[in-house]
Amino acid sequence: MALLTDLVIPLAVCGLVALYGAIRALIERDIPLKLLYLNVFGFAISGSFVLLFPDILTIFAAVAFFVGTTLEANIIASACARESIPSEEQNP
Amino acid sequence: MITDLVVYLSLILAVCGAVATWFEINPYNKLIALSILIGGIMPLIIVSGYLDVAILVALIGPISTVIFILTITREKRDEF
Numbered sequence: 001m002a003l004l005t006d007l008v009i010p011l012a013v014c015g016l017v018a019l020y021g022a023i024r025a026l027i028e029r030d031i032p033l034k035l036l037y038l039n040v041f042g043f044a045i046s047g048s049f050v051l052l053f054p055d056i057l058t059i060f061a062a063v064a065f066f067v068g069t070t071l072e073a074n075i076i077a078s079a080c081a082r083e084s085i086p087s088e089e090q091n092p
Numbered sequence: 093m094i095t096d097l098v099v100y101l102s103l104i105l106a107v108c109g110a111v112a113t114w115f116e117i118n119p120y121n122k123l124i125a126l127s128i129l130i131g132g133i134m135p136l137i138i139v140s141g142y143l144d145v146a147i148l149v150a151l152i153g154p155i156s157t158v159i160f161i162l163t164i165t166r167e168k169r170d171e172f
Contacts, residue, residue: 007094008094011094011095011098012094012097014098015097015098015101018101018102018105018131019101019105022105022108022109022128022131022132025124025128026108026109026112026125026128031118031120031121031124034121034124035124038124038127038128041128041131042127042131045102045131045134045135048098048135049134049135049138049146052095052098052135052138052139053138053139053141053143055143057143057144057147058138058143058146060143060147061134061138061143061146061147061150064147064150064151065131065134065146065150068150068151068153068154069127069131069153069154071154072127072153072154072157073127075154075157075158075161076120076123076124076157076161079120079161079164079165080120082165083165
């Protein structure tokens, strides 16, 4: 019971940060700002995994999700930047 | 109690991500909403106890994003 009462506040903070990040990522109009809040959302969700289900394999799931969401946001950012900047190398 | 609240919150996030994926027009916004959908269903898998499934979903999500990016930018690459 003490474990449950100890984990209430961190889990609530992770949930609130995840909700805020998701709402800002869905509402914002600027794509780089959306990607920033998508990163915030991924951090908060991967932090809430271990608090939800304390186990050994949960740590690996959290690590995989953390690395995966960060790489995902960076992939979208690099593709968007490559499309928006006109390149001079391909049109000599 | 707080676990139930987080489960309901992630359910709401998953539904919001699905609806946003449906109605967005820009393909990059669509990918961002799809990422929110995947992040919303992950706590549901974790609470159910399928941890190996959670690891696989966390690894497959970015790979599918890479393939979507390749298909989105295909017209741009085919012009040259």
